[in-house]
Amino acid sequence: MGRREKRSAMTGRTHLAVGAAAAMLAAGPAAGLTGLAVAAAGGAAGSVLPDLDVRDTAHPWRERLTRAGAAALLVGALVYDAVSGASLAREAMARGLGPLLLGAVGLVALACAARLSAHRSFSHSLLALAGFAAATYLVCPxxxxYLALGFATHLALDALTYRSLRLFWPLPHGFSARLCKTGGVVDACCLVAALAVIALSCWRALS
Known part of the structure; x- marks a missing residue:
């Protein structure tokens, strides 16, 4: 991967933290620890979905670690929710088998399409955001x-960098604000701010 490619995106950890922080802010302290855990997990999962199209990076272990972190948050939140009363599981099962299967098939199909797409094309589009949100709604409303919000934060952060993303795919035109690069000051500031929001949200829920 060339130097320009390396500088064309926020780091995975920044996407993960910002997605989780935005979702926790949206949930608010009234959601309690269980609600915040679910929100953070949804936001984190959504924040890594656009980069399913990344197949070759300078540091592939970082991508794997970011995805593993999002998966761990999601599994942890579901387990915590189950221990706390399984409200998510009850609501999902109450919708019936049909919506669950349709949503699951939709998620798999969208993930495959994102994986096979060129970088910053379909997977970084508003169409993909809507598709993943709709499929997730069928599985777990x-x-x-929160997943949609995390996905949106990824698109917003990547729009600040040097490489264009095709928000309105399949239209060919892309957008790039060309304001920052991977590992730069803006990237670091976003990461620190997101971690502060996460810590503050947890503190407010506990107080």
Missing amino acids: PLAP
């Missing part, structure tokens, strides 16, 4: 808005 409470998780869908």
Whole structure:
């Protein structure tokens, strides 16, 4: 991967933290620890979905670690929710088998399409955001808005960098604000701010 490619995106850890922080802010302290855990997990999962199209990076272990972190947050939140009363599981099962299967098939199909797409094309589009949100809603409605928000934060952060993303795919035109690069000051500031929001959200929920 060339130097320009390396500088064309925020780091995975920044996407993960900002997605989780935005979702926790949206949930608010009234959601309690369980609600915040679900929100953070949904936001984190949504924040890594656009980069399913990344197949070759300068540091592939970082991509794997970011995805593993999002998966761990999601599994942890679901386990915590189950221990706390399984509200997500009850709501999902109450919708019936049909929506669950349709949503699951939709998620798999969208993930495959994102994986096979060129970087910053379909997977970084508003169409993909809507598709993942709709499929998630069929499987687990409470998780869908947080996943969509995390996905949106990824698109917003990448739009600040040097490489264009095709928000309105399949239209060919892309957008790039060309304001920052990977590992730069803006990237670091976003990461620190997101971690501060996460810590503050947890503190407010506990107080």
